[in-house]
Amino acid sequence: MDELKREIVKKLIENGSLKFGEFVLSSGKKSSYYVDVKKSLTDPDFLTLISKTMLRLAEDCRLNFDKIACIELGGVPLAVALSITSNKPYIIFRKKKKEYGVTSDLIGEINGERFVVVEDVTTTGSSALSVVERVMERGGKVLGVLVVVDREEGAEDVFKEKGIGFIPCLKASELMKYSKA
Template sequence: MDEQTPDARDELAADIDRVCRLEGEFVVRSGAVVPEYFDKYLFESDPVLLRRVAEAMVRLVHADTDLLGGLELGGVPIATMMSSLTGLPALFVRKAPKAYGTRRLAERADVAGRRITLVEDIVTTGGAARDATVALREQSATVEVVVCTIDRSEPGANRLHELGLETRSVLTRADLDRAREAARS
């Protein structure tokens, strides 16, 4: 697939920022309290925006990927759309194994020996991606890349590289701040 043009990227940043940036006081997954929150459900529930996001994320997926592992919950609609765009099968990765039925953590089939690209909406500290990586590697999957829509991590906060995991984002916090500034001027 062609690279995304700088204009298309700027346009996506502006639209995502306008739709999903909230101001207030928010507790995030890591337990920190932050004054701004990117509510991914506000762009994931818009079919046109979800598709644009998924198209941009597909460009970040390595060719040798076997499965697109959407992280519960916000990663699941994105992984599903990416699966539809690429034909790669999706995997739905729960935060914890289901307590009954198949008792699976990763919904689809065994992941042993499969190369999984994780699909995440927002990376703040990388904690959710870390937990999923550890759990999937325990099931003998290969996990080396996480693709995300927004990397809002502060410098040094994302330590996924220590797990040998590469983070590839469509947009960073700086992209969204620039888009916001441009919209104001």
């Protein structure tokens, strides 16, 4: 697994996804760095690497899932890639309901299946938690949350409290450590 982590770090760096400066995060928090995982998710090699890593982590943790769930935007390319690698269907939640056409906030179906949630980055975990809650409200079961980079700013505790597995491919501290190696 260590080798996969190093490959992920290498790709994130090559793709210019680790940025230093002054950033405002989704939660309103300020940060001196930003991990632009979405930029790397435009790279087919990164998509392949991440989906293989996520499938391996899910297998190692015995997450016997039927479907994949995500929220736009960052989760979508991940869900598509993992769907192709695992041959399991996926669903997408919209951040907001549409006001025309098909107005549901859900694309795909939930019929009591077992889900893994995928997310590009977790900071507070609130975005991934909204997916977990929305799957459960509709009768789905959530086995775990798989994330590319966890910034170690609270998400782990959020899911521990809920009794839901939280499985980052990489922690921010590992990203910083390996990026200097």
